[in-house]
Amino acid sequence: MREFVAARRGELLADLSEWVRIPSVSADPERSSDVQASAEWWAARLREAGFPTVEIWPTAGAPAVFAEWPSDDADAPTVVVYGHHDVQPVDPVELWESAPFEPFVRQGPHGEEIVGRGVIDDKGQVLYHVYGLAAHLATTGRTSPAVSLKLLVEGEEENGSPHFRQLLLDRRDRLGCDVVVVSDTGIFDRATPSVVVSMRGMVRARIDLTGPDGDLHSGQFGGAVPNPATVIARIVARLHDADGRVQLPGFYDKVVELTPQQRELVERLPFDEAAWLQTAQSRATYGEKGQTTLERIGARPTAEVNGIWGGYTGPGGKTIVPSEAHAHLSFRLVADQDPGDVGAQLEAFLGALRADGTIPDGIGLALTVDRPGVRPCSTPMDHPALGAVVRSMQKAFDTDEILFTREGGSGPEADLEELLGPVLFMGVLLPDDRIHAPNEKADVELLLKGAEAVAHLWADLGSTAV
Amino acid sequence: MREFVAARRGELLADLSEWVRIPSVSADPERSSDVQASAEWWAARLREAGFPTVEIWPTAGAPAVFAEWPSDDADAPTVVVYGHHDVQPVDPVELWESAPFEPFVRQGPHGEEIVGRGVIDDKGQVLYHVYGLAAHLATTGRTSPAVSLKLLVEGEEENGSPHFRQLLLDRRDRLGCDVVVVSDTGIFDRATPSVVVSMRGMVRARIDLTGPDGDLHSGQFGGAVPNPATVIARIVARLHDADGRVQLPGFYDKVVELTPQQRELVERLPFDEAAWLQTAQSRATYGEKGQTTLERIGARPTAEVNGIWGGYTGPGGKTIVPSEAHAHLSFRLVADQDPGDVGAQLEAFLGALRADGTIPDGIGLALTVDRPGVRPCSTPMDHPALGAVVRSMQKAFDTDEILFTREGGSGPEADLEELLGPVLFMGVLLPDDRIHAPNEKADVELLLKGAEAVAHLWADLGSTAV
Numbered sequence: 027m028r029e030f031v032a033a034r035r036g037e038l039l040a041d042l043s044e045w046v047r048i049p050s051v052s053a054d055p056e057r058s059s060d061v062q063a064s065a066e067w068w069a070a071r072l073r074e075a076g077f078p079t080v081e082i083w084p085t086a087g088a089p090a091v092f093a094e095w096p097s098d099d100a101d102a103p104t105v106v107v108y109g110h111h112d113v114q115p116v117d118p119v120e121l122w123e124s125a126p127f128e129p130f131v132r133q134g135p136h137g138e139e140i141v142g143r144g145v146i147d148d149k150g151q152v153l154y155h156v157y158g159l160a161a162h163l164a165t166t167g168r169t170s171p172a173v174s175l176k177l178l179v180e181g182e183e184e185n186g187s188p189h190f191r192q193l194l195l196d197r198r199d200r201l202g203c204d205v206v207v208v209s210d211t212g213i214f215d216r217a218t219p220s221v222v223v224s225m226r227g228m229v230r231a232r233i234d235l236t237g238p239d240g241d242l243h244s245g246q247f248g249g250a251v252p253n254p255a256t257v258i259a260r261i262v263a264r265l266h267d268a269d270g271r272v273q274l275p276g277f278y279d280k281v282v283e284l285t286p287q288q289r290e291l292v293e294r295l296p297f298d299e300a301a302w303l304q305t306a307q308s309r310a311t312y313g314e315k316g317q318t319t320l321e322r323i324g325a326r327p328t329a330e331v332n333g334i335w336g337g338y339t340g341p342g343g344k345t346i347v348p349s350e351a352h353a354h355l356s357f358r359l360v361a362d363q364d365p366g367d368v369g370a371q372l373e374a375f376l377g378a379l380r381a382d383g384t385i386p387d388g389i390g391l392a393l394t395v396d397r398p399g400v401r402p403c404s405t406p407m408d409h410p411a412l413g414a415v416v417r418s419m420q421k422a423f424d425t426d427e428i429l430f431t432r433e434g435g436s437g438p439e440a441d442l443e444e445l446l447g448p449v450l451f452m453g454v455l456l457p458d459d460r461i462h463a464p465n466e467k468a469d470v471e472l473l474l475k476g477a478e479a480v481a482h483l484w485a486d487l488g489s490t491a492v
Numbered sequence: 493m494r495e496f497v498a499a500r501r502g503e504l505l506a507d508l509s510e511w512v513r514i515p516s517v518s519a520d521p522e523r524s525s526d527v528q529a530s531a532e533w534w535a536a537r538l539r540e541a542g543f544p545t546v547e548i549w550p551t552a553g554a555p556a557v558f559a560e561w562p563s564d565d566a567d568a569p570t571v572v573v574y575g576h577h578d579v580q581p582v583d584p585v586e587l588w589e590s591a592p593f594e595p596f597v598r599q600g601p602h603g604e605e606i607v608g609r610g611v612i613d614d615k616g617q618v619l620y621h622v623y624g625l626a627a628h629l630a631t632t633g634r635t636s637p638a639v640s641l642k643l644l645v646e647g648e649e650e651n652g653s654p655h656f657r658q659l660l661l662d663r664r665d666r667l668g669c670d671v672v673v674v675s676d677t678g679i680f681d682r683a684t685p686s687v688v689v690s691m692r693g694m695v696r697a698r699i700d701l702t703g704p705d706g707d708l709h710s711g712q713f714g715g716a717v718p719n720p721a722t723v724i725a726r727i728v729a730r731l732h733d734a735d736g737r738v739q740l741p742g743f744y745d746k747v748v749e750l751t752p753q754q755r756e757l758v759e760r761l762p763f764d765e766a767a768w769l770q771t772a773q774s775r776a777t778y779g780e781k782g783q784t785t786l787e788r789i790g791a792r793p794t795a796e797v798n799g800i801w802g803g804y805t806g807p808g809g810k811t812i813v814p815s816e817a818h819a820h821l822s823f824r825l826v827a828d829q830d831p832g833d834v835g836a837q838l839e840a841f842l843g844a845l846r847a848d849g850t851i852p853d854g855i856g857l858a859l860t861v862d863r864p865g866v867r868p869c870s871t872p873m874d875h876p877a878l879g880a881v882v883r884s885m886q887k888a889f890d891t892d893e894i895l896f897t898r899e900g901g902s903g904p905e906a907d908l909e910e911l912l913g914p915v916l917f918m919g920v921l922l923p924d925d926r927i928h929a930p931n932e933k934a935d936v937e938l939l940l941k942g943a944e945a946v947a948h949l950w951a952d953l954g955s956t957a958v
Contacts (some may be wrong), residue, residue, distance in 0.1 A: 245901030310854025311724035388776025435711030
């Protein structure tokens, strides 16, 4: 298996380079033909790989690519593999050491790496599935995979997947499966292969306050009318208590606390707080009392102010009572919180602040909650397919110890879980791969490990009752 | 007296129109030659009025005009009259019903009014001194005024008087006086002639917070690092207690509470809160508990957030932990607060928030305080010259009742008080004259009343021991 994959190292890099040269930036309307070209490139590559069914699925935005290769085994489980072929914008382009869409391979401190936009997020992680499948077929001597494979590679993930849920609903009849395997995440670090077992959900909200109809002179009126900038500050200040707990009524009601065993698994991760702080470029950690940093990120919900503004924000000063003030908020959610609950909780929270005078008469309030939000998503720890993923990673990484991590971010995986079935994560992204940033890179050895793990996974899942 | 002034109504309006046509906007560097032309126009008008000494005093910015007419009476008191010949910008110019620098006279709901930038703030109020002085000389048959008059009309008031204090220091030997009369304020309303007896002081400050070196992904890092936008909100929220009292340590130590008699004087003002709210375009009043709206504006100090900002402030949302957050603050001060104290009080306030964890580790803090700030300023209620001002207003307005008002704003009057002597206010501005706004206007009858009052004042002060 390893030899099979290693022998195709050059071919994989050539393929990846070709694909990365197509600048499929989904957030840039001027790149829409490139996103289309990227879908076509991937569809052609899948046909070349032998997939009997390959279709480009248009959406109201960018196209997804669907491919299917049924297993000849009657009782083989069906797996949907999820990834995306669009990439992040390249700004600030001046911080790239080379052209973002002219990938090249270089010797890095830990081995060869390939540099370019999308090499790991997510083209590299999608591409190794072709090599993993070929390895699976070659090493098992099969003519069809041991699982019925369905690949769904969307084209708008880096733009918030605005049409992905609708696509899943529209194509539900084609996407029936036993499990979903997501290839868009990573491992804890180079020395610690691991498997993601949860992602947080998210709800965004915005608060708009109005005070006087226009900015007022703070001499003529200051001290005698309510100031919306003061009130937005008081609202934000009340979002957490002194222990860092979110103060929306009922916010924690559905939070499933980690079991002692799950906490123990988190604690086994070789977390280096100093190194993490360096990555965060922060001088200190901060958060909910009684939780470690990894728990705060992966296993606890949050309320975060993403932006606050009101009044004069330029240089010097302007002695006004502002007419308006605003805040962008976002809430990260964990199992079993429901994003649909957060709007009502926010309304109750603000209603209480209105009642106690924190939001005084004379201040108008508008709350906008982005619906439906994103649900938290997690792999059931007792799901048999998780065992198969762990065993596959063990083989690919030559280790008995595969740890579990919890992602703080949120994504379309929640829709996959809700609409298709249990979600498993398998990915080889590294925390220092600079995704979404200049000089994105992929560790070439890890791309090969990804192909290996996938090859093991299909063989394993083919004989696992899921 | 009244006839003398009324006979010159047309001449006064022609003079004022000529002066207003010079767009002396001090805040606009491209208008600096106009500000110079305005100074020259006024200097010429003063020479024409018979002032034996008229000088244009350059500053590091726009020029002031100084004129002197000593009294022949050996024991006459010396008065410095203060005003300004520069005007506010005209933006938003599209809201003017006519060209701002093409003044015209029209019939308003309460009589004739003249419309144009600067007609009342402050060219009209400066100009009536020429007519008042002429009336004084004509009706008394004097060849010199009953007081030694010094007029100081600056050219940067609407730009914050940045060089005015230095001018006073440089020219102190020429500005010796017994009292200062400021002609840049107004009366309570058309039916309630009144005299300003205090102005608030002011200190501006800015708080800059830094968190992570760059904006962070709120999924990857949210909940585990300190968020400067949250912290700026907590700081601002702590500026006041639930009773609206400013929480800087020692802030109220030097505040002189109004005496029962002074409160009674404030209460005699026919304050119409509904009308005031309409002017403020605010739905409600709000402020320090136990104080009326007029007290909150005129007699109580404040802390006001003029601006707050941090993180993403555009449409939609961006799920970040912001790297920075900021606030512009301003504090209005009353007698006997010292603007020099506020910086240390702010430092102590922020130090306590640092100590109690409101400003956590990992948040960098920079405080900038604009020094020296502006001192509060007030007319001693027992000063004999205040009696003269009141009597002059009584005569001009044919009433026994002249009330006292307290201005919420702050200005160069505090420097006049500190460097020259007791300050008296005499002005005829109306609250609805739209100063600093489009369609600034002056009530023509009130400009004539101003001239009358000034004429009475010089006669009265000439026989008052000040």
